[in-house]
Amino acid sequence: MAGKAKAAFVQLSSCWGCHQSLLDLHEKLLDVIPLLDIKYWVAAVDFKVDDLKKLPNGGLDAGFVEGLCRTEEDVHLLKLTREKARALIAFGSCSSFGGVPSIANLFLKNELLERKYLKAETVVDKNTVPSENLPQITNFVPRNDQMVKVDVYLLGCPPTSQEIANAVLALFSGKPIEHSIKTICDECERKKEEKNVKEFRRDFEGKPDPEKCLINQGYLCMGAGTRAGCGAQCPNANHPCKGCSGPPEGVADQAAKLIGTFGGIADMEPKKLLEVFRDPAGQLYSFTYASSPLSKLRSANKDEK
Amino acid sequence: MKDSKEKNAGFEPYVLGLVCNWCTYAGADMAGTSRIQYPPNLRLVRVMCTSRLDPTFVIRGLELGADGVLVSGCHPGDCHYVNGNYKTERRMYLLRELIQQAGLEPERIRLEWISASEGSKLAEVMKDYVNVLKKIGPNPLRNSREKHHVDEKDLFGKELK
Amino acid sequence: MKSRTSTIKGGKESADAKKETEIKIEPITRLEGHGEIRIKLNKGKISDVQFNVTSARFFEKFLEGRLAEDARIITPRICGICPEPHHLASVKAVEDAWVVNPPLAARKLRELLLLGKQISSHALHLYVLAAPDFLLGPFAPPEARNIVTIVNKIPDAAKKAIELMKHGQELCATVGGKAIHPVTAIPGGMTKPLKEEQRDEWLKRMDRAMELTEFTYQLLLKIMQDYWDVITKVGVIETYYTGLTNNGEHNFYDGSIRVMSPSGRIEAEVPAQRYTEVVAEKVVPHCYATHIFYRKAGYPDGIWRGGPLARINVVEKMVTPRANEALKEFRAKVGRPCHATFAYHWARSIELLDAVGKAKKLLEDPDIVSQDYKLEKVEPREGCGVGVVEAPRGLLVHNYWTDKVGIITKANLIVATNHNIGAIEKSLNIIARQVIEDKIHEKLKLPKPMISA
Numbered sequence: 001m002a003g004k005a006k007a008a009f010v011q012l013s014s015c016w017g018c019h020q021s022l023l024d025l026h027e028k029l030l031d032v033i034p035l036l037d038i039k040y041w042v043a044a045v046d047f048k049v050d051d052l053k054k055l056p057n058g059g060l061d062a063g064f065v066e067g068l069c070r071t072e073e074d075v076h077l078l079k080l081t082r083e084k085a086r087a088l089i090a091f092g093s094c095s096s097f098g099g100v101p102s103i104a105n106l107f108l109k110n111e112l113l114e115r116k117y118l119k120a121e122t123v124v125d126k127n128t129v130p131s132e133n134l135p136q137i138t139n140f141v142p143r144n145d146q147m148v149k150v151d152v153y154l155l156g157c158p159p160t161s162q163e164i165a166n167a168v169l170a171l172f173s174g175k176p177i178e179h180s181i182k183t184i185c186d187e188c189e190r191k192k193e194e195k196n197v198k199e200f201r202r203d204f205e206g207k208p209d210p211e212k213c214l215i216n217q218g219y220l221c222m223g224a225g226t227r228a229g230c231g232a233q234c235p236n237a238n239h240p241c242k243g244c245s246g247p248p249e250g251v252a253d254q255a256a257k258l259i260g261t262f263g264g265i266a267d268m269e270p271k272k273l274l275e276v277f278r279d280p281a282g283q284l285y286s287f288t289y290a291s292s293p294l295s296k297l298r299s300a301n302k303d304e305k
Numbered sequence: 306m307k308d309s310k311e312k313n314a315g316f317e318p319y320v321l322g323l324v325c326n327w328c329t330y331a332g333a334d335m336a337g338t339s340r341i342q343y344p345p346n347l348r349l350v351r352v353m354c355t356s357r358l359d360p361t362f363v364i365r366g367l368e369l370g371a372d373g374v375l376v377s378g379c380h381p382g383d384c385h386y387v388n389g390n391y392k393t394e395r396r397m398y399l400l401r402e403l404i405q406q407a408g409l410e411p412e413r414i415r416l417e418w419i420s421a422s423e424g425s426k427l428a429e430v431m432k433d434y435v436n437v438l439k440k441i442g443p444n445p446l447r448n449s450r451e452k453h454h455v456d457e458k459d460l461f462g463k464e465l466k
Numbered sequence: 467m468k469s470r471t472s473t474i475k476g477g478k479e480s481a482d483a484k485k486e487t488e489i490k491i492e493p494i495t496r497l498e499g500h501g502e503i504r505i506k507l508n509k510g511k512i513s514d515v516q517f518n519v520t521s522a523r524f525f526e527k528f529l530e531g532r533l534a535e536d537a538r539i540i541t542p543r544i545c546g547i548c549p550e551p552h553h554l555a556s557v558k559a560v561e562d563a564w565v566v567n568p569p570l571a572a573r574k575l576r577e578l579l580l581l582g583k584q585i586s587s588h589a590l591h592l593y594v595l596a597a598p599d600f601l602l603g604p605f606a607p608p609e610a611r612n613i614v615t616i617v618n619k620i621p622d623a624a625k626k627a628i629e630l631m632k633h634g635q636e637l638c639a640t641v642g643g644k645a646i647h648p649v650t651a652i653p654g655g656m657t658k659p660l661k662e663e664q665r666d667e668w669l670k671r672m673d674r675a676m677e678l679t680e681f682t683y684q685l686l687l688k689i690m691q692d693y694w695d696v697i698t699k700v701g702v703i704e705t706y707y708t709g710l711t712n713n714g715e716h717n718f719y720d721g722s723i724r725v726m727s728p729s730g731r732i733e734a735e736v737p738a739q740r741y742t743e744v745v746a747e748k749v750v751p752h753c754y755a756t757h758i759f760y761r762k763a764g765y766p767d768g769i770w771r772g773g774p775l776a777r778i779n780v781v782e783k784m785v786t787p788r789a790n791e792a793l794k795e796f797r798a799k800v801g802r803p804c805h806a807t808f809a810y811h812w813a814r815s816i817e818l819l820d821a822v823g824k825a826k827k828l829l830e831d832p833d834i835v836s837q838d839y840k841l842e843k844v845e846p847r848e849g850c851g852v853g854v855v856e857a858p859r860g861l862l863v864h865n866y867w868t869d870k871v872g873i874i875t876k877a878n879l880i881v882a883t884n885h886n887i888g889a890i891e892k893s894l895n896i897i898a899r900q901v902i903e904d905k906i907h908e909k910l911k912l913p914k915p916m917i918s919a
Contacts, residue, residue: 013521016498017546023590024645026632027625028594033614042495044594046608049492071521073500100543101523106407106531112524120526121865121878123316123747123756124765132752133518138460145824146455158546158646202872204535204653204844237643237650238658242539244647256361256405263396264356270398278873280403282532286539293368293446294407296459300445406531 008040013076016065018092021158035172038056060085068094072135093157098290102141105295140299143290157244179247180251184222184223188232199275225258255284318438322349328379329419336424341430344435356389370447377417418465504694517891519755529877534560542647550583551857557563559864563851571836574654577719581825586634587858588818591625600689603915610919619917655840672826682753686815692913693813703730706760709777716781718856724780738854756912757888772860772885774813778828779803786823792816857882861862
């Protein structure tokens, strides 16, 4: 590819964490940024939406999209970026799977609005839901690739700085971006033993041994059902993996797979297992609820009643 | 969905049966040869052991439109592979909690132990299950698989300008 | 206000009726969040200014039903620039609800984690978000005013900025497991201790960090000096102020919530658990973020601000001698309380001096490498807990109700930047008038820009 790669960094409803991860390249940023001709990056530069609209369709080599569709504006911005970019890159787990905020799909939109604006302890008056000059809130959070075609997925919450640099380099050189086909267990250096867990525990119980596999110690580490790529950062911090880079290769449903895993290795009565799974959706779909076919149920049910 | 009997009139539930070779499938066979009558709503899929069932299959079955999924294997202690059915039991309990939390009736996943000689038990279970499913109505996830794409009407109830 | 000149050059005008026009700034940039500004004009006079925050993700609601210990993994996803404050406020809220007292070493490690974040966030804010406007000047093209230009034009300063941010982020990663969305603070303590080798390495790095911070502080002083006319004349608004103080001393991690009136009187000081006595939210029809105000003063009179300027106003003193020296310099020049919005950056750099000094002090404390970093036994219980810390941009409150097995049944969150939304709108009103009606930008004494675009 001759010359710089024309890129845009777009934010839907998001936390800025993926952008922060890009910045956390620190001095390596000085090598990566010059490869790009950045046409839109409101996080750091004073572009306006009109600047994005004015670009010719397909005028960008890549559009990095961070975040999920929670509002009308997010949907427009996602579709606009799809038009302008030859390659749309889902930047991070929110963009790839719905992310943590897609847990909100367990609730109806009205319940979300009500709690925040009409019931919160600190809200005075309790009679207004904002709606003036504001984009509508979506009935549920979809996966971005259910709305537009996504060409590349950068996984992780956030993707590591190195993974982001690799993506930019790949973009610049035209090479494809490869994901690991393995799970976090493969990257984790702990000593693994046969899994026949007699008792599971919650994350705050006890003091984890940093050498032994966390599942062997009874912690609910989601690493067995999570794609490798981050270097097992959380197990290295003596904390169970929470599944942020999504399911491994070939697995469509992270929660179902993890249920298979824990159901298989647990050596206890079912009711005892349920005691550590009081929030199955939150624990097993922490970052991927919008990917589940169950995710649209609440808002679909509402129409029927 | 739960209150309109008119909607459910004429509704015939589709029951996906994921059953083990050694016990329940044989039991179903026995029901056939013994001419035991039971509702025709069951579609059987035979696996060697219920522990072969990735919980994803159950979710996928529901996503594809099954109104109920019947998972059935050998009685605890009798598993042909020693402890496969214990794993299944734990998995199905967890899976039921998950779908209930998401807003789907837990009755849509049913776990039974039916041995090779219990053809009549299978018949009784099916009669009961079809009644239960008729009461709770069609699976709201029906047709969701065909419509993988999400559009503005889904998100806002109407087209955006 | 960061892009005030672009309200004239970059904003979009739409003619409604014959006399009415609207300038729409879409979106606001160089910050974390989503928003727009609408300036309504009637025959050339400002009739209304709206600050529209255009998104909300409803963490307060979807925390319901979650395991309480998972909240410290979920809530950092509110903000990727300042996940550490959320992580810590969340743990503190759960420990408050379950009456759990973590070991002293854990509290010190948590404070160190928070300081790492204040260092990198304040450096980020100063260099990446704010400095471009000052270094290039308000008449430089808006699209040129960004970190990339700084990197190209004054690479030495840019490298120092990057190095300082790196120290902060890597300190967070060492203590928190990951810099972005840390995991190590957990009900009962921390998941892992700080090793002696790590402590030794960080002590060395803190000296370098202090050098870089001094450089930053001196740069900030020069900017304040050069732009003194702007600072004292533009966007000066009188508001209430709020911040944590630990017996009158500046503290990010712990303390009571202090409220100061616009005249400088301390109106209230309450422990975290009683935050509802002072914190109130007004739901505004044109903004998904609420306007927060001092409950007893009512809305809109009670609109307050949080963050560096507010904290510098409400505290009696900083912790380290160097920062106290800087605070004296600040108060001698601008008084107490200081209402000048642009002085936020000066206050921010004073906090940066203090943060680096405090981090060094903690690293010198033998407790920081203690093996007593976690309680073995932690029991969930039914309760209501509040956890409060200072995030870079303001006070952060997490309030959870849990049932007897430790599931969250209800949650209330007051997020840092929220404290400033009402004041931002108020200052936009003033600045819009100053620029569009009074044309103040033509009358200000401005320096020759340090960098040309």
